[in-house]
Amino acid sequence: MNRLFRRFALLVLLAMTLASAVIYLTFRLLFGDPLEQIARRQAAGQIFLLEQYIDQAPADEWLPRLNKVREVSEVTLELQPLRATLSSLPSRQHEALLRGELVIDVAGKAYYRRVDTTGTRYIGSDEDVIHAGHLPIDIGEALGMEAIRFAVIALFLLVPIGWWSRRHWRGLQALSKMADDFGHGNLSARADVARSASIAPLAGRINEMADRIAALLEARKHLLHAVSHELRTPIARLEFGMELLRERHAGDDEALQRRLQAMLADVEELKALVEELLSLNQLDHAEAMPRQAFAPTPLLRACTPPQGAHEFNASIADDLGELHGDARLLARAINNLLGNAAKYAQSRITLTATRGEQLHIVVEDDGPGIPADARAQVFEPFYRLTRQADHAAGGYGLGLAIAARAIRLHGGDILIDASPLGGARFTVSI
Template structure:
């Protein structure tokens, strides 16, 4: 009869974790590679979570390396020593087998039975867990006999079968002798404290990020022309308060500059209109003659030019933004041009409620329609939402503008018509005023080729 060889312990996935630091670094690298969160709150949480995860992995490694291995090895060695002592007693006093088994059952909590004439299968058994590996190592060192381990229900009990000379010793070991509950207690405390710390950190970071979000909304609102009635209140961390104070100072300087410019231009407008009014009165007193009529036309053109220049420089800075229906504004403007005899086709896609400076916006679209009607016989006006923006399209069937000159067309006093005749080329301020108004609303104007063959002016406003 050949006896089975002792079990050779092998490592398995259920064994002690190998390279936890390397795994943690790999996880962090993959997270960074996949892309960090876009928001500040998400990035702040990542800054907190990643070290927390790394700390948990290091703690788990230290626990398994020191506590789990040490405690499990001592428990396994204790069971193996009790079994070796029982086998030694059976060898010395085989007649006292029942008394020995009774004593072992009472004092060592081992349920032992002897299977006469049984032989263990002559094959190696694969190790399935860290507990099996340590127990097999202890059995090889202390018992030195072939054995089989059945740990399928190790939390309740573990069965060991040891090959003796003419029998098999069947040992049922209770799970309490080999399984330490401190593992779950440690994991519970580790996960529980991590969740508590994560919740506290989330609340703290949310409170820190909230003033930044409020500042971002205030800056966005100010950039869209929705000037707040009072300064943004500085709250949060020192850096956030500094940014808020800088924003308040900047917005106050911009408002002061706009007020000063508007006041100055109001005075200039009054000073220029007074002599023009006297000139018109004097021309009216001179009577009707070809010379006076020509002078009257020149004075009227001068008055219109001055009005356009002042309108461009003033930029409608004093008007307040209100929430209104853009579709109604566009339709009213189209009706006015249609009533004047202009061939204009208008289409607005439903109700478009947004914040506008109505008079400034009307002037913006009015200038675009005037420019289109000056060079084309048909004008198309459309308004609708496109994604996260509002688009207003003004098309004509005129000659258009060469692509290389489209950006220059927005420059003040720039005219495609090289003559200085306002009746053919205008004053060169229409597109400049329109872009100025669009940018005041946080938007932009683009010039493109119209599908109707002429020029398309695309006005984009943020929602």
């Protein structure tokens, strides 16, 4: 909320400052310098003396009256040459002075005016300028009043802006919390925003979107669950019927037996696929899992790749501490990674586990590796790389998806990069 309010406050203050500058320049262009007008009002008494007392004297009395004012006034009144005065004033004031107008010097707290323009007061009076100094001009007071006015207006603007920012920020926090909860699997999470809030229409759209997504995911969950369970029955019937058929034709030719055996293998693959689908479906919709403390060291030492012609090396530290989670689920994730490595390794597979701030489990192989642009996609269900080795290795593209889901449920992450052995390296951090 503070960040949002600071930005609004800074924007308002900058806008007010710019508006004040524009107003000042506009008034100066249309009506003259406002500061000079303030100074003229403050020096109105001295100007009155000049225009209504000194200037009203006959020509031979003008200088005596000027001297009388000098004696009783704190203002200094001096005569100085016109040329010297013009050189000391800004060029924009020259024409006014030459016309005989009174010119205010705000910074010097003084005014200038020609004695006359005809030379009738005394010989050479048209070449002299009367300079009044030490006038009671205090622009600082006027500027202080303007600053107070500026501060009061800013305060009355920023208070409602702060109130609005607080309500707006609370609404944004509600949306953010709802997005976090929904992203972590709580499909019932919705944004709770008052109808009067400025983001209420947005919150309503987001809640509608969440309803549709939750409905789609729930439908997908029920579909996968129903299909998987419904497939089990015909698969069991096929398996039972083929076993009876194999026993009945046990003495028949060898080709028929091989064919029956291949069909039984296909049925086993179907059973495995159904089990993988059920497992993935359960992990996808698991908002929480039973958590118990367990030691990862013996669990990892029990993990091995499928039997094959690969050299398997495991380097597992003796003290890996404890984890809180589902030991069976984590073991399945690591075995899936080892099984994936066994499909593509040429001769070597390694498993390494160390403990620092996190538990790091690394599975490597010396196979063809995984292209950098496909390393995020291999964790998607049913994703297969478009290369001959993938199809030859078999599988359904679910093993890595199940491993990634299981590791994330333990609060961990899994990354893929190139292994020094030449293949892929899977690094699990929990």
